[in-house]
Amino acid sequence: MRDLLMASSSSPIPPNSSLTLNNRLIRTFPTKTPQNPTKTTLSLKYLSSTPLLSDIRPDLGLQNPSSLKFYASMASKLAENGRLDEFSMLAESFIGSGMAPGHFVEALSIKHVSAGFALCLKNGEFDTVLGVMEKFDKLGICPSLIFDGSARRLLLSACRRVLDGDNIGEFVRLVEIFAGYRFSVKDVVKPTFILQACIDRHDPFMAGRYASILPHADVWFNFLICEFGKKKDLQSALVAFEVSKGKSVSPNMYIYRSIIDACGYCGDSLKSRSIFEDLLVQKITPNTFVFNSLMNVNAHDSHYALHIYKQMKKLGVAADMASYNVLLKVCCLAGRVDLAQEIYEEILQRALFGGLKLDVITYSTIIKVFADAKMWEMAFKIKDDMISAGVSPNIVTWSSLISACANAGLVERVIQVLEEMLVVGCEPNTQCCNILLNACVESCQFDRAFRIFHFWKQNGFSMGSNAKECGSKTVTDIKQNEYFSSGNHEFHITSDALDPHDLNFSEVIPFKPTVATYNILMKACGTDYYRAQALMDEMKAGGLSPNHISWSILIDICGRSYNMKGAIQAFKSMYNAGIIPDVVAYTTAIKACVGNKYFKMAFSLFEEMKRHRLQPNLVTYNTLLTARSRYGSLDEVLQCLAIYQDMRKAGYNSNDRFLKELLEEWCEGVISDKGKRWSELNIDKCDKGSEVYGPQSLLLEKVAAYLQENFAENLTIDLRGLTKVEARIIVLAKLRMLKENYILGKPVRDDMIIITANTRSNMDAAETELRVRDAVIRVLQGELGLSVLEGPELGELSTRHAHVISSLSPETLTMSKRPQLREYTTRRPVDVQRLKIPRRSLNLWLQKGVGTQKR
DNA sequence: TTAGGGTTAG
Numbered sequence: 086m087r088d089l090l091m092a093s094s095s096s097p098i099p100p101n102s103s104l105t106l107n108n109r110l111i112r113t114f115p116t117k118t119p120q121n122p123t124k125t126t127l128s129l130k131y132l133s134s135t136p137l138l139s140d141i142r143p144d145l146g147l148q149n150p151s152s153l154k155f156y157a158s159m160a161s162k163l164a165e166n167g168r169l170d171e172f173s174m175l176a177e178s179f180i181g182s183g184m185a186p187g188h189f190v191e192a193l194s195i196k197h198v199s200a201g202f203a204l205c206l207k208n209g210e211f212d213t214v215l216g217v218m219e220k221f222d223k224l225g226i227c228p229s230l231i232f233d234g235s236a237r238r239l240l241l242s243a244c245r246r247v248l249d250g251d252n253i254g255e256f257v258r259l260v261e262i263f264a265g266y267r268f269s270v271k272d273v274v275k276p277t278f279i280l281q282a283c284i285d286r287h288d289p290f291m292a293g294r295y296a297s298i299l300p301h302a303d304v305w306f307n308f309l310i311c312e313f314g315k316k317k318d319l320q321s322a323l324v325a326f327e328v329s330k331g332k333s334v335s336p337n338m339y340i341y342r343s344i345i346d347a348c349g350y351c352g353d354s355l356k357s358r359s360i361f362e363d364l365l366v367q368k369i370t371p372n373t374f375v376f377n378s379l380m381n382v383n384a385h386d387s388h389y390a391l392h393i394y395k396q397m398k399k400l401g402v403a404a405d406m407a408s409y410n411v412l413l414k415v416c417c418l419a420g421r422v423d424l425a426q427e428i429y430e431e432i433l434q435r436a437l438f439g440g441l442k443l444d445v446i447t448y449s450t451i452i453k454v455f456a457d458a459k460m461w462e463m464a465f466k467i468k469d470d471m472i473s474a475g476v477s478p479n480i481v482t483w484s485s486l487i488s489a490c491a492n493a494g495l496v497e498r499v500i501q502v503l504e505e506m507l508v509v510g511c512e513p514n515t516q517c518c519n520i521l522l523n524a525c526v527e528s529c530q531f532d533r534a535f536r537i538f539h540f541w542k543q544n545g546f547s548m549g550s551n552a553k554e555c556g557s558k559t560v561t562d563i564k565q566n567e568y569f570s571s572g573n574h575e576f577h578i579t580s581d582a583l584d585p586h587d588l589n590f591s592e593v594i595p596f597k598p599t600v601a602t603y604n605i606l607m608k609a610c611g612t613d614y615y616r617a618q619a620l621m622d623e624m625k626a627g628g629l630s631p632n633h634i635s636w637s638i639l640i641d642i643c644g645r646s647y648n649m650k651g652a653i654q655a656f657k658s659m660y661n662a663g664i665i666p667d668v669v670a671y672t673t674a675i676k677a678c679v680g681n682k683y684f685k686m687a688f689s690l691f692e693e694m695k696r697h698r699l700q701p702n703l704v705t706y707n708t709l710l711t712a713r714s715r716y717g718s719l720d721e722v723l724q725c726l727a728i729y730q731d732m733r734k735a736g737y738n739s740n741d742r743f744l745k746e747l748l749e750e751w752c753e754g755v756i757s758d759k760g761k762r763w764s765e766l767n768i769d770k771c772d773k774g775s776e777v778y779g780p781q782s783l784l785l786e787k788v789a790a791y792l793q794e795n796f797a798e799n800l801t802i803d804l805r806g807l808t809k810v811e812a813r814i815i816v817l818a819k820l821r822m823l824k825e826n827y828i829l830g831k832p833v834r835d836d837m838i839i840i841t842a843n844t845r846s847n848m849d850a851a852e853t854e855l856r857v858r859d860a861v862i863r864v865l866q867g868e869l870g871l872s873v874l875e876g877p878e879l880g881e882l883s884t885r886h887a888h889v890i891s892s893l894s895p896e897t898l899t900m901s902k903r904p905q906l907r908e909y910t911t912r913r914p915v916d917v918q919r920l921k922i923p924r925r926s927l928n929l930w931l932q933k934g935v936g937t938q939k940r
Numbered sequence: 941t942t943a944g945g946g947t948t949a950g
Contacts (some may be wrong), residue, residue, distance in 0.1 A: 307941080339941065346942080377942050384943095410943040417944090449944045456945095484945035491946095519946040526947095601947040608947080634948045641949075672949040704950045711950075 164201030167208065172201060173217040177224065202239065214239060215255060218262050240273045247282045257295045270298075276305060284312045289324035296325075297332060306332070307339050314347025319356065322347040326360075336364065342374045349382035357382045358389070370400050373408065380411045387419035406441055413450040417457065425454040443474060449482045456489035461498070464489035484517050491524035496533075499524050507546060515599045522605045531609040538606060541596035600629050607638045612646035614639075633664050637673045644677025652677040668694070672705045679708060688724065706732040801838045808853075809860040812841075816861055820869070827931040833924050842918040858918070865922060872926040875919075 156175065163172040205214045218239075243256040256279060260270045270276075276299050283292035289309070296305040306329035313322035326344040329337070341364060348357035361379050364371050371379075376397045380390045394412060397404060409432050416425035429451055435441040448471040455464035464486060468478060478486070483506045490498040499521045506513055518541060525534035603624045610617040617639055621631050631639075636659035643652035656674050659666055666674070671694040678687035691709055694701060701709075709728055802819055804812040816839065823833055839861060842854035865871045 311941085342941070374942060381943065405942090407942045414943065444943090446944045451944095453944070479944090481945045488945070514945095516946045523947065599946085604947045632947090637948045667948090669949045674949095676949060702949090707950045709950095 161197035165197040165204075167201050167204030167210075169201050169205055169210075169213045169217045172198075173220045176226075177220060212255075215258060215262075218259070222262050237273050240270060244274050244278065247279060253279065253282055253286065253288065253291050253295075257291055260295065261298055271300070277308070280305060280309060281312070284309065284316060284318075284321075287316075287318050287321050289313065289321035289328070292321075293325055293328035297328070303329065303333055303337050303340065307337075307343050310340060310343040310347055314343070314350040317351050319347060319351035319353055322351070323356075336367065336369055338372045338375055341371065342378045345375065345378040345382055349378070354383045354386070361393075370402065373397075373402055373405055376402055377405075377407045377411055380408070380415065384411060384415045385418050387415050387421060387424075390415045406444060406447065409441075410444075410446050410450055413447065413454065417450060417454045420457060422454055422458045422460065425451055443471075443476065445471070445476050445479050445482060448476060449479070449485050452482060452485040452489065456485050456492055459489075459493045461489040461493045461495065478511070480511060480514055480517070483511055483513070484520065487517055487520045491520050491527070494524070494528055496521075496524050496528055496530060512594050513546060515597055515602060518596065519599070519601050519605055522602065522609075526605055526609045531611065534606060534609045538598070538602070542598070545593045545595040547593050598627065598629075600624065600632050600635065603629065603631075604634050604638055607635060607642070610642060612642060614642055614646060614648060614651055617642050631662065631664075633659065633667050633670050636662075636664060636666070637670045640670065640673045640677055644673070644680050647681060649677065649681045649683060652681075665697075666694075666699075668699055668702055668705060671699060671701075672708055675705065676708050679711060691728070700735065701732075703732075703737050706735075706737060800833070800835045801840065803840045804857055804861065805840060805843055805854070807857060809857050812857045812861050813864055816864060823927065824931060827928075833927040833931065836924050837922040837927060839920040839922070840918070841920060854918075858920070861920065865920075869930060871922050871930050874921040874923065 160172050160175045163169070163175060202214050239259060240256070243259055247253050247256050260279075276295070279295055280292055283289070283295065292309050293306070296302050296309055299305050306325055309325040310322045310329070313319070313325060322344060326340065326347075329340055333340075341360065344360055345357045348354060348360070357379055361371065361375070364375070376393065380393050383389045383393065390412070394404070394408070397408070409428060412428050413425055416422070416428065432441065432443060432447065436443055448467055452464045452467050455461070455467065468482070468486060471478065471482070483502070487499050487502050487506075490496075490502055503513055503517060503521060506517070522534045522538060525531070525537065603620050607617045607620050610620070621635060621639065624631055624635070636655055639655045640652050640659075643649070643655055652674065656666070656670075659670065671690055675687045675690050678684070678690065687709060691701065691705070694705075706728060710725060802815060804815060807815065819837070827833070841858040841861065842851065862873055862875075865873050
């Protein structure tokens with residue numbers, strides 16, 4: 086028996102607790118259970134006083150029914166005292182001796198075991214209970230057979246622990262054990278409860294483990310993917326997706342759609358594309374839902390979305406109303422009025438012949454398309470269409486109609502539409518009101534915005550006394566009963582509405598301003614910081630919390646009113662209020678700094694946002710780059726260039742206006758004739774214009790690379806492969822740096838070498854090189870008066886192309902000094918052509934320049 | 941299970 090017991094033990098045995106039979110050690114236990122010495126002694130006494138046990142032998146015990154009974158009662162006693170470790174040992178030894186588990190179970194008092202479990206749970210010894218369960222599981226005793234009642238208790242208790250933030254793993258382990266015996270966990274605990282706990286803890290692995298053992302696992306996986314997506318935890322959603330893919334035999338379209346939607350929620354539309362590709366690779370035709378979701382998630386990229394739509398057609402997947410609605414959304418986002426109209430026509434056709442029914446979303450979206458394009462008349466035409474088709478405008482439709490007027494700057498018309506809406510019994514919500522308020526602000530009718538706001542706050546909205554019935558009446562029909570007037574007394578209440586007899590019929594809807602409402606009003610404060618602050622206080626008093634937009638507006642107000650202190654304070658307050666500034670908040674703060682000439686702070690804010698992993702956008706970059714209207718030192722120029730490079734790396738193809746200004750100011754500064762500017766020098770045109778400053782221009786990268794690579798020490802400039810403008814900038818930049826060094830007391834110690842050409846260039850390239858060379862010489866000699874040496878002084882010149890070129894382009898022949906220099910070029914052909922500016926000439930030039938600069 | 945409306949920065 087002893088051997089048997091020891092053999093079945095699986096864990097190392099601490100020496101501090103033991104179970105003995107007749108003074109023989111049969112087992113030691115880990116002392117997890119708080120031991121009650123009295124009780125231990127009692128039961129051991131009880132055990133040892135039994136004569137049958139003094140010479141117990143497994144083979145005898147097997148036959149002996151009273152020994153069976155004894156074991157069972159012993160086990161019950163241990164369980165009852167919560168000593169489940171010992172209890173399970175005993176059971177183990179009993180079953181290990183060959184007795185059928187059923188016999189042991191039958192002999193046990195279930196009541197006692199349950200009581201034991203309860204005790205352990207009360208003491209928080211969850212692991213003990215679980216350990217016993219698992220042991221039983223291994224021994225082939227069905228836990229539900231013994232613990233049916235306890236199971237519920239266990240699960241519920243585990244659930245509570247999950248709620249308290251304890252390890253979900255315990256619960257899932259328990260469920261896994263039960264699941265093996267088809268114990269219906271979901272009758273005890275709602276699966277969503279545990280899954281939600283996993284989602285909250287961003288634990289897709291545990292969630293997946295749990296979902297896998299639930300009936301209809303795929304549905305639960307779907308739930309998981311959706312919920313993780315809504316939590317913006319795409320990582321976890323993708324894990325759940327992968328786990329579910331591994332579980333199911335065939336691809337589940339529900340799950341594919343959900344993961345695509347999750348990508349949308351999390352702003353990773355590219356991921357959605359690769360998931361879709363994955364389907365196609367497997368030669369699986371996605372269904373309409375998958376296509377719709379994919380188009381929706383990629384709605385901001387009309388090119389891609391339309392491509393998907395084409396693919397959908399090609400694969401013969403039917404487009405439904407949602408597909409068209411998504412397509413209209415695509416048009417709306419892309420501002421493609423033309424395409425939206427085309428699609429609208431197509432939908433109308435299909436509605437005629439294909440049984441498709443346009444819904445309120447279709448109409449609302451197309452109205453929005455026109456609203457955004459400021460085509461308010463078209464928007465109202467669609468409204469007529471929808472009414473003829475028997476579709477009633479809802480609150481969203483009305484909102485879009487109101488926006489149509491607002492975007493067109495028609496404040497009066499906005500008021501009319503709101504009025505009409507009230508008349509037909511559609512309660513305006515705050516969003517609608519906000520559009521009106523914003524329209525006032527946009528058209529600088531600040532006072533009006535405040536007047537309307539206060540009126541609404543005091544009076545709410547009085548729906549027409551017979552509003553519900555007069556849906557068909559036109560606005561003009563009810564003029565005499567209108568609550569809005571665009572005259573001096575805005576939104577006055579007519580005497581009718583104040584008539585107490587009418588109160589029964591007229592419905593007053595309270596106006597509940599939202600954060601957006603207050604934000605719009607804050608914009609109406611102009612530069613009145615105190616008024617904006619008061620609005621914020623009012624917002625807080627009304628139980629609303631200012632959001633990042635509110636704070637951004639406040640920062641902007643401070644910035645524009647030269648209240649830098651206030652701007653900094655507002656930025657800090659935002660932090661203290663627990664709101665993490667977003668790109669716009671940072672950009673606004675940077676704008677405030679720039680506007681108030683706090684350049685250093687502007688740059689450090691920029692650094693800070695990057696440290697916080699906030700990607701600056703085009704507006705941020707441009708705001709920051711305008712900071713340097715006067716570029717002083719190389720450091721500052723480098724700082725700007727670094728930002729510029731950063732901007733390119735981030736994929737912004739900005740226009741190069743700021744860079745141009747920056748380089749112009751800085752590089753051209755070396756030319757004494759400050760009046761000369763790029764435009765006058767006609768450089769853009771010389772170098773085919775757009776090629777130089779166009780979006781593909783690598784000018785910046787080249788200049789930045791030159792400036793950053795030990796530029797000051799190295800006096801060789803390699804202009805090969807550069808355009809004329811680029812070459813000019815590089816050369817000027819180098820001179821500018823020499824000048825800065827010179828001012829700092831570092832004269833030039835070497836000649837400057839300029840490499841201008843390859844000999845192996847083809848004819849076109851050689852011609853360009855020659856033009857570059859000419860331009861550089863023109864700057865150096867003509868504009869700056871430096872002496873430039875070419876040819877034999879350098880000892881290594883050539884070009885076999887030079888002659889060819891000179892005959893091809895006669896204008897180059899007119900360049901000063903060229904024929905003389907070219908005489909030497911055929912003698913010793915080498916790979917490069919060089920120009921040299923002697924050290925002496927450079928220093929002379931610097932001396933002169935600095936002298937005039939010092940005045 | 942999809943789809944539509946309002947407020948912020950150059």
